[in-house]
Amino acid sequence: MIIPWVAIFLGMGIISCLGVLALRKWIVRKQILDIPNQRSSHTIPTPRGGGLVIVILVLVAILVLTILNRMWLPGAVLLVAGGLIAQVGWWDDRHSLSAPIRLLLHSLAAIAIIAGVGYFQDVTFPVLGTLHLSWVGIPVTFIWIVGLTNAYNFMDGIDGLAGGVALAGGIGWTVLSFLVGYGFSSYPFWIGLVIGAGSLGFLVHNWAPAKIFMGDVASTFLGFFFAVLPLLASNLQGKAATVGAVFMWTFLLDTLITFISRTIRHEKVLSAHRSHLYQRLTLSGLQPYAVSLLYIFFSIIAGLLNIGWIQNFPRFDYLILVGLPVIWIVLWIILRGREKLRLGSNLV
Numbered sequence: 001m002i003i004p005w006v007a008i009f010l011g012m013g014i015i016s017c018l019g020v021l022a023l024r025k026w027i028v029r030k031q032i033l034d035i036p037n038q039r040s041s042h043t044i045p046t047p048r049g050g051g052l053v054i055v056i057l058v059l060v061a062i063l064v065l066t067i068l069n070r071m072w073l074p075g076a077v078l079l080v081a082g083g084l085i086a087q088v089g090w091w092d093d094r095h096s097l098s099a100p101i102r103l104l105l106h107s108l109a110a111i112a113i114i115a116g117v118g119y120f121q122d123v124t125f126p127v128l129g130t131l132h133l134s135w136v137g138i139p140v141t142f143i144w145i146v147g148l149t150n151a152y153n154f155m156d157g158i159d160g161l162a163g164g165v166a167l168a169g170g171i172g173w174t175v176l177s178f179l180v181g182y183g184f185s186s187y188p189f190w191i192g193l194v195i196g197a198g199s200l201g202f203l204v205h206n207w208a209p210a211k212i213f214m215g216d217v218a219s220t221f222l223g224f225f226f227a228v229l230p231l232l233a234s235n236l237q238g239k240a241a242t243v244g245a246v247f248m249w250t251f252l253l254d255t256l257i258t259f260i261s262r263t264i265r266h267e268k269v270l271s272a273h274r275s276h277l278y279q280r281l282t283l284s285g286l287q288p289y290a291v292s293l294l295y296i297f298f299s300i301i302a303g304l305l306n307i308g309w310i311q312n313f314p315r316f317d318y319l320i321l322v323g324l325p326v327i328w329i330v331l332w333i334i335l336r337g338r339e340k341l342r343l344g345s346n347l348v
Helices: 002-029 052-069 072-095 099-116 134-154 161-179 187-206 216-232 239-247 249-264 277-283 288-310 316-347
Strands: 122-125 129-132
Touching (some): 002 052, 052 072, 052 187, 052 216, 072 216, 099 134, 099 216, 122 239, 134 216, 134 249, 161 187, 161 288, 187 216, 239 249, 239 288, 239 316, 249 277, 277 288, 277 316, 288 316
Antiparallel strands (some): 122 129
8 A cells, every 4th residue: 555655656756756856957948046155055056946946835735635626615715825934935935025924924824724724722741741822823823824834935045955844854754644543635644745755866966966946935934834734734723833853853942042042142133144053063064964964864753753752652752752852952052063173163
């Protein structure tokens, strides 16, 4: 039973790979390029917007599934809101939109999802139990959607990182959807499958050294749908929000800690910078592909922990609550050590 789905996954990955190849030629002709600056991790102008292929594959899958299952309202909302997020990103890739305009349009998409799909009414935390949100779930869901949409965009800064985490997260949601009984005709299963397959094909062109970048068109789109997937996973009940956060834990922690640190230092939090952990790891001497592999590995670990927690395996709740923060603390200690060594070598 698994073999046909593996074949479908690989087939869509091949379509994505060929699609990005064709799109790259068009983008080069249109001169939609990412010009390097002092904060860039690349040194030559590179085509951007290659993630548009992932966007198209996901939206087509949602359209087909909506028609087949006659789920008109949620399907229409997913298509319109997801299409808006992608369009905003595509505009930004070509013309650069101001932060307030992007935030306003992202907010409209989040409101559409809350109205048409729903919001978190309960959140179950590993070990700690369930928190009943009631109407407070509406602003919480809004912040969650807008926050992850932009956090994913912030984290798309080195070759293979955003695509690799999307590959791991997409496969994770696919497997989890199957295990909790959604079957093969649900939004979580198909969206996860297509995100994973599309990202696999994209990574062929985006792995270091990247021939094309994902662009805001896909980085915001992926963040948006990774935020929406828990809302579609009603079988998980209160655990859905936590499962979604665990899948994205590296991106969420990296963005949140960086945001807080820059706020404390009175820096402009929305301006370009190189303060993220993944950027500092690269600056400390690690190759971009090594940093991307590290984040992908942690995403795979998160997926396994999610599956174990949902399946009620013993101690997996403690591993999530305690283990993931410990991993992050160790990573910070290693980073600080590398930065001190690098600073010392530069002084010699």
